Amino acid sequence: MPELPEVETMVRGLRPVLEGRRVERMDLHDPSMLRGCEAREFGRLGRGVDVIEVRRRGKWVVIGLADHRGLIVIQPRMTGGFWLVEPSRMEHVRLSIRLASPGGIVWFCDARRLGRIEWFADQAAAEGAFARSHGPDALAITAEELAARLKTTRRGIKPALMDQKVLAGIGNIYADEVLHASGIHPQRVASRLTREEYARLHAAIGRVLAVAIEAEGSSFDAGYRTVLGLEGGFLAMNSAYGRAGEPCRTCGGPIQKTKIPGLIGRPTYLCPACQPRGRRRPARGII
Numbered sequence: 209m210p211e212l213p214e215v216e217t218m219v220r221g222l223r224p225v226l227e228g229r230r231v232e233r234m235d236l237h238d239p240s241m242l243r244g245c246e247a248r249e250f251g252r253l254g255r256g257v258d259v260i261e262v263r264r265r266g267k268w269v270v271i272g273l274a275d276h277r278g279l280i281v282i283q284p285r286m287t288g289g290f291w292l293v294e295p296s297r298m299e300h301v302r303l304s305i306r307l308a309s310p311g312g313i314v315w316f317c318d319a320r321r322l323g324r325i326e327w328f329a330d331q332a333a334a335e336g337a338f339a340r341s342h343g344p345d346a347l348a349i350t351a352e353e354l355a356a357r358l359k360t361t362r363r364g365i366k367p368a369l370m371d372q373k374v375l376a377g378i379g380n381i382y383a384d385e386v387l388h389a390s391g392i393h394p395q396r397v398a399s400r401l402t403r404e405e406y407a408r409l410h411a412a413i414g415r416v417l418a419v420a421i422e423a424e425g426s427s428f429d430a431g432y433r434t435v436l437g438l439e440g441g442f443l444a445m446n447s448a449y450g451r452a453g454e455p456c457r458t459c460g461g462p463i464q465k466t467k468i469p470g471l472i473g474r475p476t477y478l479c480p481a482c483q484p485r486g487r488r489r490p491a492r493g494i495i
């Protein structure tokens with residue numbers, strides 16, 4: 209499932225190709241994924257229009273159109289992704305953006321069709337929709353705001369970090385990495401961390417996400433690829449996720465794979481020595 213680093217990687221790949229370019233037309237191959245307007249209207253809005261900007265908002269890809277034609281927000285969700293090279297599975301193409309001279313096509317594919325393509329009339333409408341379902345972006349939230357938001361929930365710290373209403377962008381992989389880098393057990397009560405732990409957590413979020421963006425995200429299965437069809441490199445250098453039984457990069461002890469309440473069906477990886485349940489101990493991984 210694409211998290212903030214994967215979506216940021218998509219945006220960075222799309223920006224040089226789309227920004228300032230003229231779209232000849234947009235072909236919607238699966239109108240059931242469209243929200244905010246009718247398919248015919250979508251076709252009209254996407255015909256002969258310049259792209260003003262491409263940016264990320266949480267796990268949303270936002271494409272701003274000129275001539276007051278609004279914004280297209282694409283949520284990759286579970287299996288969505290963009291391709292600048294011909295997709296490996298053409299039957300998964302849900303939207304093609306055809307560029308005017310000198311040409312080119314940007315494909316949006318989604319194997320399980322759980323993503324969403326949504327049109328908003330303007331910036332305020334899109335921001336309003338985002339604010340109703342999301343907290344601040346994980347890369348923009350301040351240490352004070354993060355602590356204030358976590359202090360209000362008695363859930364475990366891991367599910368709280370993954371709650372998009374608390375902060376936007378972190379999912380299962382990066383929650384494990386951030387908690388390992390902070391030396392905090394994923395089942396600690398979110399509201400009961402110390403001030404120093406909140407600060408450590410905030411610093412780790414920025415650090416882990418920056419490294420993951422630099423590595424172009426995480427490909428743990430066939431799901432996520434960069435816009436050029438390549439695998440992200442983060443899982444070759446990470447500390448916790450997917451490393452069951454392998455030595456912790458901080459203490460050398462085995463990384464444990466477990467399940468924690470509040471996260472049905474999703475694994476959690478931690479180092480029991482560096483992330484004790486009862487008391488805190490700082491961990492210093494490679495990131």
Ligand SMILES: [Zn+2]
Pocket residue numbers: 456457458459460461479480481482483
């Ligand atoms: Zn350890």
